Amino acid sequence: MVAAPVDQVRTLYRTLLVYATASILILIIGLGEFFYFEPPGQHTGLKATIVGVYQYDPATNSVIGPDKNAFPRTVDFTAKVDWSTLPRNIVVDARWYDGFGNVVGSVGPGTPKDLASHTLVPVHPPTGFHHNLPGHYIFVVERYEGGVPVEVIARRVVQVER
C-alpha cells in the first residue's frame, strides 16, 4: 500500500499558524506592557493646577511675560505648577516630553509638600544642542502608585516653532 502524498501547501499553512501563534504571544505581551503602565481603574478625579507656561530666565529662575502655547526654538520656557491644590498624602511628579518622547525637564517624584519649592519646571535643550528641538511638547503632572506613574492629573501641550 502506498501512502497518499503530503500536500506541501498544508505544511506552509501549518508553519504560518505556528508563526501566528508566536505573534499572538507577542501581542499579548504588548498588551500586558500597556496595562502595566496604564492600569485600568486609576482615575481618581484629582486635578493639579498648571498655572501656565511662560518664557523662562534661567539666570534668575523666573518667568517672563504672559502664559503662552507656542515658543520660538531659541527661547527657554517653563511650566508653573501650583502644588498646594493637591492632597498631601499622594506622590506626584511633573515632566516635559519633547516631540520624540524624550524627557526634557522634570521635578519629583515626591509629595506635593516636597515639591512645594519647585513651582517652575523648565525645559532643557537635549545634550549637545544649543536650543530646543521644534515640535509638540507635552507637560504632565503624574500621580504615582507603587513607584510607577499611573494617572495624569494635569496636562498641557505647547508648540516649539521651527
Add this chain to the structure above:
Amino acid sequence: MGTISPRQAKPLGHRPPRFAIALGIAVALALVLVASSILNYIYLDTVAGRTSLYGLLAIALVALVTFIAVRSLARDPAERHRRFVRAGVLLGLAALVWLLLIDVFVFTSSAGPTVAVICALTCLPTTAFGLFFLRFLDRNETEPWRLVLIAAAWGAVVATSLVIWAESLWQAVAIRTLVPGPGLEASTAFSAGLLEELAKGIAVVLLFLVMRNEFDDVVDGIIYGAAVGLGFNFMESVSYMTNLYAIFAPEGVGSYAAGFQWYARQVLGLFFGHATYTAFIGAGIGIARQLPDIRRKLMAIAGGFIIAIAAHFSWDAWLTFFPIEKSSLGIVEIHLRTLIMIGPFTAALLALLFLGLHIESQALADQFRKEAAIGSGAILPEEVTILSVPWQRFQQRLRALQRGGLSAYLRVARLQSLQIDLAMERWHRERGELDTPPESAEDLLRRQVIALRQQLAT
C-alpha cells in the same frame, strides 16, 4: 494573435463572486477615506485638514489608475496600450499631488521643496533595487511589472494617506488621555502595527480578489506584499528624512539626520521592515489561495495579518530597549538591533518563500511533464528540463538572442512565459483552485504557444 494572456482575460459579465467582495471593500474604503478626511478637517489643525483634502485627491487618482489598469487587461493590444499610458499619466499625477502635499503643506515652510525632492530622489534607486530584487527572487513565474508597480504605488500613496489620518486621530486621543512613557509608546506601536498593516494589507487583498490569475500561491503573495511594503517605506522615508532635516537643520546637523534616516530605512531597513511585515500578509493570502475550504482560508489570511501586526508592533514598541550609544560603537549597535529585532521575522518569511518556491518548482516541472506527455505540442518533451530550471530558460533566451537578436529573445521569453502560464493553469485545475471555467483558458494558451512556436520557426 493577441498578446494578452488568457490567464488575465475574463469575459465581462461572468465575474466570480470575489469581484463583488472587492467592489464592496473598495466602496467601504472610499467611504472611510471621505469620512476621516471630513473629520480631520473639522477636528484637527489646518495642516492636517489640508493633508486630508490633498491626500483624498491622490487616492482618487490612484483608484482611477487601478480601475483603468484592471480594465485594460481585458482589451485588445492597442486599446490596452492606450489605457496603460493613461493610467501611467494619472499615476504620475497622483504621485506628484502626494509629493506636493508633503512639500507644500507639511514641510515647505521649514525644509523647502528642494530638500523634499532631494530626499525623494535619494530613495528612488534603493526602492527600485528592492523591486528588481523581489522580481529576481520570483524566478519561476515572475509577476508582471504593472501589478508590482501598482502594489508599490498603493503602499506609497494610498496606504500612507490612510494612516496619516487614522494615526493622527489615534495619537490625538492617546496624548490627551494616556500617561506618557512606555504605556503611550505601546499604544502608538499598536496604532502603527494595526493601522499601517491594515492599510497596506488591503492592497494585497484587492489584488488577490481582482487579479486572481496573477496571484498563484505563497510566492506571489510575498512578492506583492513586499512590493506594497517597499512603496510604503519609500514614502515614509521621504517624510521622515524631510521632517528630521527641518528639525535638526538649525543645529547644523540636518543633513546628518536625513542621511541617517536614509541609511536606516532605505539600506538597513529596505527589507528588514515594512517589506517583511507586509510580505507576511501576502504570504497568508497566498497560502489561502491554495487551501480548499473557507475556514482555513480565513485562518491563513488572519494569520498573515497577525504576524505582520506583531512584527511591526514589536519593532515600534521595544526599540527603546536597545538604546544606541553616541559613539562609533553605535554603528555596530544599529545593525545588531535591526538583526535581532527584525531578523527572526525576515528569516521566518524567507523560510516560507523558499518552501513556496520549492513547491512551485516541483509543481511546474510535474505539469510540464504531463503536458508534454499528452502530445498537444504546447510543451515538447525536450523542453521539460529547460522550462523546469530558470537558469536553463535564461540560457535558451540567450541562444535566441545570439541567433536572431532582441526580437528573438523577447519571443522566446514570451513563449516560455505562456508555457509556464499553461503549467500553472493546469496545476490550479488539478488542485481544484479555479473559480472560472478552466479548459477554455488552457486551450487558448495551448493555441497561443503553438502559434508563437510557428512564428519562431519561420
